[in-house]
Amino acid sequence: MKPISLTIEAFGPYRDSVTLDFNELQDHSMFLIAGPTGAGKTSILDAMVYALYGEPSGEVRKTDAIRSDFAEPHRMTRVDFSFAIGDAQYRVERLPKQMVAKKRGTGMREQNASATVYEMKDGEWKVIATSAAAIRDTIQQIIGFRKDQFLQVVLLPQGEFRKLLVASTSEREELLHTLFRTELYRKLQEALKIAYDEAKAGVEENLTKQTAFIQSIPHDGATPMLTIEHVRELLANRGRHREALAIDRDGAVTVVEQFNVLRNQWSLYNQAQQSLAEATSKLDLVKTRETERVNLSEKVQFLNSLTPTHELYKQYIEKQAVLKTLEQALSDAEERVKLATQHEAKCLEVYSGLEGQAESIQAKRTTLAQFQQQAEKFDELDVLKKEFSTLHSSLEELDSKKSEDDLVKQRELVKTLEADLEALRKQLQDNNKFLEDTPIIQEQLNDLHRYSELLEEISKVQKEIDDKGQTLASLDETVQVAKVHLERLEHLMQEGRAFELVHLVVDNEPCPVCGSTDHPQLAAKPEIYPTKDEIEKARTARDVALQKQASEVGQQKTLLTRLGELTKQVDAQVSTLKLSMDDFSEKNFASVQQDLLAKMEQLTALRGKSELLSKTIADKEHNLKVARDKLATLEIAHNELLKNLHDLEIRISSVQANIDALSKTLPTTNIAAWQKRLESLDSDITVYDEQVKVGKTNLDAAREQLNAKRGRLETLSSQVKEETKNLNLMYKNYTQSLQTISLAEDDFVEALRDIKEIENYRTQLHALDEAFNKAQAVYDAALKASETVVKPSDTVSDEIYATAVEHRDTLVGNLAAWDKETKHIEITLNSLEELETAMGEAREQVKFLSRLNDLANGGEQGFKNVTFERYVLGAILDEVVYAANLRLQKMSRNRYSLERSDYTGGGRGKQGLDLAVMDAFTGQSRPANTLSGGETFLASMALALGLADVIQSYAGGIHMDTMFIDEGFGTLDPDTLELAMETLVQLQSSGRLIGMISHVPELKSRIPAHLEVIRGDDGSTAKFVIN
8 A cells, every 4th residue: 555645634733735646755655754742633534534434543532533623613523544555546525524614503512433445546536435444445455454454563552562473373374364365275185174074074974874774774683684695684584484475475465365256256146136125116116107297298288389479469468568769759750840940049138139239339339449549548647657656755765864874883893893803812812822721731630541541450460460379279189188088089990900810810810910829819909999980080080180270371471561561551651751841749649630630621621612613703704794795785785875866866857758748649548438438348248249149050950950850750650550560460469369269368368477487397308218218227127136146155254255365465465575684784884884985995095184184283193273375374473583683683783583482382373373472692592572672662563574575475465655653763772873863764665664653853854754743822733845
């Protein structure tokens, strides 16, 4: 990452917008961020980190405290940071959650945090992320670091640059994993573990299947099935037994088949006799309804003969109904013609009356034409009078506005506002002078807070050390008890071993222990004789106690080391506090802190008053601007008013002259009476024309309706005559049909009641015929069948038959079960043989994968607790250490060098990435956290630079184009500072950009490029300066 530009506004001590263009550094790849304490040097680095990660760089600084105390209420706190990654350019704009002035009205409102990430594409900034989650993922993907990793490698914050040097194996592994993209090795580890687990599970599953297969085979309880050979032997011995089962089954089947033949003969004979008896009964029942069948047949024949006459009767009745409908329609049509004739006469009378008024209406038309000729002049006169009235009203209104009272009042208001604003500005300036000490006091409070935290942590660590001492005392007793118990059990077992050999002693034969042939006193079983499980349990208890003891000892040593570190940090913090506060001492810490808090509380209250004062000034400035604008508007309006009054007087004189001239040309000046007469004439003519039009339309419609109704009447009259003729003809045909069947009309009508039921009669007759025919056919068939079936000569009882069937079914089931078991054994044997073949190959694969998995994941067959990825990262860390030592040895005059721990340290935790410092003066390695402040800074800087060198050497790695160092140089003596500067100067040829914050004067003279931070009464500013 290489910065391009940074814009900060209302951020930290910066009140206004400040833009830093890093291109102004030109060819200078090293620059110093210089300025007085509290001016805002670290705030520039905070702004970069905040833009990328949404949080400042240090642990003390919080996101909710980054808004500038100098910021005006309407100004928004924001950071805009653009940077390059290789050839790609990105930009992040971020605003924190903050209180700002309302756009409308008074008071403050809460503005939510927001951020946007852009990428330069085709010469324009394109948005690529806006939501919080998308921005976090996008930044980490672009930069390649989380915030904590960024602060270990790219930006070394004040007081935190040693983190990378003293990190644990786990922390350093995670960082190197991110930097060098070693996901491939981790995925390989996971893939090998998954392959091993799956292969192992496959073998275990096959073993389970094999056991299940063998257990599923039926066998004699006295002969257990343990192997495939047992299964094969069992299968070979089953053939002979099956032959005997088959012979018994066949005999039983033959007996049952013979019984079945005899039982079927009796079943056929009994069935034939029963069928004949049932058929005879049904035929006799049907014959009892023969009379009913004959009567129904005659009735159906009679009704069928009436069908032609019935059809003629229905046609006659229908035609009679049609004629009645037509006669009614004819009567209605005659009535409608009568009404239409009366309506036509009325319409003709009205229209004739309107024609008689034509002469008087024509006279009115002539008069109206004359009035319309005069209308234009009357309209013109009316317009002129209205204009005269309007002009006169405007003149009176403008004349009433000539007063200059409003102008005088507005001029006095402007003077008053100007005086008030000047007094408020002076008061705000006085307040800002008192607020200049706020950043310094805040920094002193932060240092005191850190000192207080260190004291609390020392107290906490000391308590934990005391607790560990008590725990260790208890564990020592537990370990001693466990050891004594184990030794006692082992001693008892040794004494009892002679008893275990007694069964080997034979009279007159040498003892297997001493060789004697005499055995006067054999060993007896001791009263207490422990088992192996009891001894193993005691040994486990002892080991667990020892492990707990070792763990507690290690934790106590760690706590003691931490206590030493904290004590040094407290001493360093006390030195810092004494430098910034002359009256500070460890004894008066509480009073100094209380005084500073009181001052900060006063300044906070004053800041609140200043913010309100700033808002009041802004309101006053706005009111003054409004008042001045209104004064200017009033002056312009007054001058315009005087000019408009003069113009109105001239126009009124002109309009009055035109009114006088036009009035002389008209017969009357009473426009209202003339207009009323004109409207009356026009209304009379319009009403008459409309009445004539409506009357003519009504008369034409009435005549048209009358003609239509007369045509309808004639048509209906013709239809009635024709239908009457047809009805008479139909009646004649109907009576002739009655004569043909020799039936009177009344008798025929009476017979119509039965003809409606003819279909029911036919259905009943058909059912009786079907029943008779079916019963006769069934009887004939049963009689014939009974004559062909012979009665059997022998019988078999149901008990004998049931016993024979049961015996047969038992033998058939036994054979089927035997064959099913045999088939199951054959299938199981095949499966077992296939499993045996597969398991041989699988065991070899599991053995091979086990070795690979142990090598890749730090198992017993590889480097214990050292994974493949950690082994690779160890090799990479060796390169980093080598590159770091090239600088560290030079800066420490060949005294110190870093070294990586090997993989044989033992223990259960992660190993292989720990760092130690080799001291050439003593020839011993020691932990990195034992170095002094200056030595720690040199080692941390060398390690960071070495890491950057190695990262750049890996193709496709993360870009390490920039490094920022916040303080640390002040801990170096002049000679060491010179060596450190030479090391940094040599980096300029690599193109890497290095920014440093320091108060050391030698750095300012040695580095020509400066980022100067200037502290002012109303906030800080910053700019690049090249000397």
